[in-house]
Amino acid sequence: MQTDTKTALLDSAEAAVRARGFDGFSYADLSADVGIRKASIHHHFPTKAALAHALMMRYCEVLAEACTDINAAHATGGARLSAIIALYREASASGQQLCLCLSFATSPDRLPDGVKTLIVGFRQSVLDWLGSVFALGRSDGSIIGVIDDQAEAAAAMAVLEGAQLACRVEEDITRFDIAIRQLSARARPAQG
Amino acid sequence: MQTDTKTALLDSAEAAVRARGFDGFSYADLSADVGIRKASIHHHFPTKAALAHALMMRYCEVLAEACTDINAAHATGGARLSAIIALYREASASGQQLCLCLSFATSPDRLPDGVKTLIVGFRQSVLDWLGSVFALGRSDGSIIGVIDDQAEAAAAMAVLEGAQLACRVEEDITRFDIAIRQLSARARPAQG
DNA sequence: CAGCGCCTACCTACCAATAGGTCTACGTTA
DNA sequence: TAACGTAGACCTATTGGTAGGTAGGCGCTG
Numbered sequence: 001m002q003t004d005t006k007t008a009l010l011d012s013a014e015a016a017v018r019a020r021g022f023d024g025f026s027y028a029d030l031s032a033d034v035g036i037r038k039a040s041i042h043h044h045f046p047t048k049a050a051l052a053h054a055l056m057m058r059y060c061e062v063l064a065e066a067c068t069d070i071n072a073a074h075a076t077g078g079a080r081l082s083a084i085i086a087l088y089r090e091a092s093a094s095g096q097q098l099c100l101c102l103s104f105a106t107s108p109d110r111l112p113d114g115v116k117t118l119i120v121g122f123r124q125s126v127l128d129w130l131g132s133v134f135a136l137g138r139s140d141g142s143i144i145g146v147i148d149d150q151a152e153a154a155a156a157m158a159v160l161e162g163a164q165l166a167c168r169v170e171e172d173i174t175r176f177d178i179a180i181r182q183l184s185a186r187a188r189p190a191q192g
Numbered sequence: 193m194q195t196d197t198k199t200a201l202l203d204s205a206e207a208a209v210r211a212r213g214f215d216g217f218s219y220a221d222l223s224a225d226v227g228i229r230k231a232s233i234h235h236h237f238p239t240k241a242a243l244a245h246a247l248m249m250r251y252c253e254v255l256a257e258a259c260t261d262i263n264a265a266h267a268t269g270g271a272r273l274s275a276i277i278a279l280y281r282e283a284s285a286s287g288q289q290l291c292l293c294l295s296f297a298t299s300p301d302r303l304p305d306g307v308k309t310l311i312v313g314f315r316q317s318v319l320d321w322l323g324s325v326f327a328l329g330r331s332d333g334s335i336i337g338v339i340d341d342q343a344e345a346a347a348a349m350a351v352l353e354g355a356q357l358a359c360r361v362e363e364d365i366t367r368f369d370i371a372i373r374q375l376s377a378r379a380r381p382a383q384g
Numbered sequence: 385c386a387g388c389g390c391c392t393a394c395c396t397a398c399c400a401a402t403a404g405g406t407c408t409a410c411g412t413t414a
Numbered sequence: 415t416a417a418c419g420t421a422g423a424c425c426t427a428t429t430g431g432t433a434g435g436t437a438g439g440c441g442c443t444g
Binding site for chain 2: 105
């Protein structure tokens with residue numbers, strides 16, 4: 001039973017973008033990785049733009065699901081914050097790659113038209129969700145010192161992405177941990 | 193009096209990398225921008241790798257100078273922190289570009305050999321300098337709530353880079369301001 | 385100070401490799 | 415038998431880079 005080819009292509013492309021950027025891989029690379037001829041890729045994704053779009057669409061869905069899962073699994077704001085930190089930490093793959101959105105966001109001018117809109121939407125989703133997490137953490141006391149939910153959310157997202165960058169060059173996950181330490185510390189451990 | 197060609201090439205290349213990434217520009221682009229034939233660029237920079245290297249070298253020098261200048265102009269940790277925030281804010285050019293180091297750091301695998309080392313060095317310089325700023329801010333009371341200088345430095349750098357990313361896609365500098373708000377607020381205004 | 389050699393800065397004209405993409409054809413399978 | 419997934423052969427534009435040459439300036443020497 002082989003994996004669905006379309007999914008395999010998306011997986012390979014996503015890994016490539018997250019490791020080397022949108023301009024850092026080609027259909028030839030994809031072809032070699034997935035084991036399908038270059039021309040055949042065009043059957044699934046007519047253009048590289050279409051591929052990027054599909055990539056981002058899928059990423060948006062995965063994010064939405066992840067947030068829902070975290071909400072279901074954790075009741076307090078602090079626990080949810082810890083969970084999203086763990087997610088970003090895992091997503092960095094020990095500093096070998098970045099969040100897809102981050103990778104795309106660095107050079108929006110090079111991106112196909114529709115993708116930019118998706119990125120904006122993605123970022124706003126993360127921001128909104130983080131805002132709700134801080135609001136909850138403020139009201140249930142599980143995150144220390146919250147005043148402005150929106151500013152907290154924006155700062156948290158910046159730190160999460162910045163921490164991924166910090167560990168990228170040296171492929172050293174401890175760089176992530178140090179950068180995120182202060183944010184982590186503000187999430188109270190298990191509900192007292 | 194025309195600008196030195198070599199400098200003009202470096203300027204153009206730096207802007208290109210910061211706006212579109214290392215894979216996002218070509219010698220042809222450079223040629224059109226500077227007004228010199230493509231082949232002539234090779235006279236100044238034999239390979240694209242050499243260009244990247246020169247770019248990063250210059251950036252390291254500029255950073256060192258900037259830190260020295262800030263130290264000279266501002267006596268307190270809080271004032272120095274505010275100054276570096278302003279520097280990163282300005283460097284984003286209202287969300288049209290990123291810090292060169294950030295742009296390079298996103299896809300280290302695509303970079304020529306020596307450059308990676310320079311980036312690591314650059315980042316460590318920023319980290320060290322920020323560490324000294326927080327240490328000063330802690331001892332002179334000009335930055336609120338500092339405990340761990342190193343963690344503060346790592347977090348601050350992450351936020352600074354993350355804030356640049358935040359405003360990049362929408363080219364909206366207010367995204368930077370919101371993300372950085374909390375860090376800014378910790379730097380006490382003029383010495384009381 | 386004329387002439388020589390050399391260097392810098394630039395040029396035109398190429399190159400092989402790779403980029404993303406097209407067209408047509410062939411075997412499977414529903 | 416029609417649609418799907420794949421492949422071969424090919425295309426055009428662009429990539430970073432090279433070969434070879436030219437014009438002008440500088441310093442040395444006879």
